[in-house]
Amino acid sequence: MDVDIISEDENPMLHRTDIRFEITHEEATPSRLSVRDSLAAALDKDSSEVVVHELDTKFGMRKTVGYAKAYDSPEDAQDVEQDHMLERNKIGAEEAEAEEADADAEA
Secondary structure: OEEEEEEEEEEHHHOEEEEEEEEEOOOOOOOHHHHHHHHHHHHOOOHHHEEEEEEEEOOOOOEEEEEEEEEOOHHHHHHHOOHHHHHHOOOOHHHHHHHHHHHHHHO
16 A cells, blocks of 8 residues: 655644545455554554544555545544544554443453
């Protein structure tokens, strides 16, 4: 999977960069999480700092165009993003699982 950054727009007020990208893939449209990990690697960011909003693949094409937001920190992402986008991108799920494990251990 090849990731090409089309445009990057800085948004210092929200501590993020808005990114338009294009992915060339061999098989079916890649999953949101695999796109997030590939995009994070291309941007030299942690995957918990990248939130993928859109993935659009035209029928029969091997290219997907998308929109994502790369935050300065995972905390900035959790403060700004809507809960359903955090769930889709599995951001904050690690902490929730750790809290549940702690609660189970105490019981």
